[in-house]
Amino acid sequence: MSSVQLLSKLWKITQFQRPFVIGMIHVPDGIMVENMHDVPYVQEADICPAITAHMTRACMAVNDALGNASNQFLRGVQILAAANQQAVAVAQACGFDFIRAECFTFSHVADEGLMSACAGKLLRYRHSIGADNIAIITDLKKKHSSHAITSDLSIGDVAKASEFFLADGLVITGKSTALKKENVFLEVQQHSKLPVFVGSGVTDKNVSYFKKADGLIVGSHFKENGYWMNRLDGRKVRNFMQLVRRLKREQ
Template identity: 55%
Template sequence: MRFSKNHPFIIGMIHVPALPGTPRGSDKIRNILSFVRKEVSIYWNAGVDSILVENMHDLPYIQGRDMGPEIVACMTRICSTAKSAFQRRNLAACIDPHEKMVNSLRALFSALPGDVQDKASKVTYSTYFKDGNEYILARFPGLTEEGTGSTKAEAKTLGLLQLCENLVDEEKLDQKHVIAKYKDEHMEQLTNKTVLQHFNSYCKEKNLQLQMDAVWDDDQKKFRGSVYVDGELIGEEFGNSKRGAKLKSCWKALKTKNYVGIQILAGGNKQALAVAQAAELDYIRAEGFVYSHVADEGWMDACAGDLLRYRKIIGAKDVKIFTDIKKKHSAHAVTSDISLVETARAAELFGSDGVIVTGTATGVETDPTEVQDVVRSVSIPVLVGSGVTMNNVHKFQSASGLIVGSHFKRLQQWDNQINIARLLKFMLRVRPECVDYDKVFMTPEVVEEELSDSNGCYELDDDLDIK
């Protein structure tokens, strides 16, 4: 996984409905899969970097040693579905970061009740100055919500987002239409030629150096294609010709930017690793990696030695292990003489791929000072694991990644549905460059060409701008 130096990696939580065999379990697996696909679609269209799948509804939890095979079986199928859905993507959005956010905002605003849309169409604007900068204020007659931005389109967009967020929390805005629209946009596709043209244009626009090479590989008896952006290898694949190898490597680069992880509660770290290996996931979130502690479920033993040996045995070396330190919902009196920084250093020494700092419970804000202390003390990635919101996200810019769950949900409760408006507002806050506001209120262009999928013939497309 590649963490950006410019902004934290955003990980959206998928809290899977209670699994069969657990006290609250009542859904058939097909219904659970449908739920997961919907949330994956929402997260993808909002532009999150990763999703983390967790069985949080399986209350009350049991420890990994007591877990039955039904949990591993269900989570494997669920995570395979999530992985597939998260990477079956609109490639136009992949190479144009404006596109999916613009489409998401259009889908959301189109779901507003007719009377609200009528009021929103009569928006009025005024200007004001703050800290020497000029801003535009958008107001909607008959509505209390308003938006502020540097342009009229931005102010109107943010005002409508605030309106949508409130209506979803009040259960006055049905998001089913939005989810259906997301699914339609999710399947919109392009031809090979158009994909490459857009990819090349995007790199030029952003002053990124795009380089494609192909060399003969004696072992494979094929050409090995490579795609580099600013000197970094982002895609490599084989083909029967130089052009085919380059094209396949381009496709691979565009299809491997998103990551999926898993956590199995409570302390089901080996089980999570087994699922990740079977479902080809990218990472797990592990509890109790170093230093034992008392959790809701009882005494939790440290597991670094056993877990890393198990990863070696099953050949899952590519699966990263991100580990909670001084974990939430736990008592750490027995290790009260060991600081958070010392715990982080121990996790790094014992082979953790990244440490997770949290508040005391789900949804409770993590202490920004503690995050900064850990960042300064270890060389591995540091992630924030609880309590991140749009209002405090600026405090965690030093972190490598932010795991967000409760804040994205209706009423900011982890067990509710996603509030799409709040999710989009958050992503606009952390990725201010991810949308062209002027496009939101334009008539969307219809893409008529269809994409020949990865099973298509790359060698016969003579129109491709590839040599």
């Protein structure tokens, strides 16, 4: 799935109205499955087969729950930490549309250790298993990481490099989940023609700043007290989506 095909499915689902909302397990427009509770995370080389197997099982459970409506949703998977090849394999096996990749271009120091760029290896692996239909959206200077070794590069530079290295979409976050990023979003849009997703920190208080984003990935805000480990708060989901629908109508 190229960036054009990814956008095409986004528009088909949302009827050409931004922003598209991807919930981490929950939400109308799209769904992303992530092993966020699997702390402490390990790097790709240390991902055991059980993690990949259980993520496959979780993604198939999503398909079963959606039934015949599966293709009406954009479905994605991320396997922490930076287990991008495993995520591609799971997405292909489960008929999902995309993965969220870490450290696609350039290196950084994460809480799991030093992460190295993976674009060349990842895209060759994707092709080798016949999974070119799986889109790769990638974090830029991702949260919870140190980027001192690339401090001479702006996030726009990283966006441009990721597009050159054939990413299908870009994800912006911040140093932590709750950081505002309106200016960062605008800078990335100026440096790349790829779809831009806001990957964390979106709430009902700031969602209006991102109405021109191609997608919003929302997790913590939908939980009780806004804490990612808590239970889902259905009322917060409904209120947020009502606000998003209103923003779409105003465009």
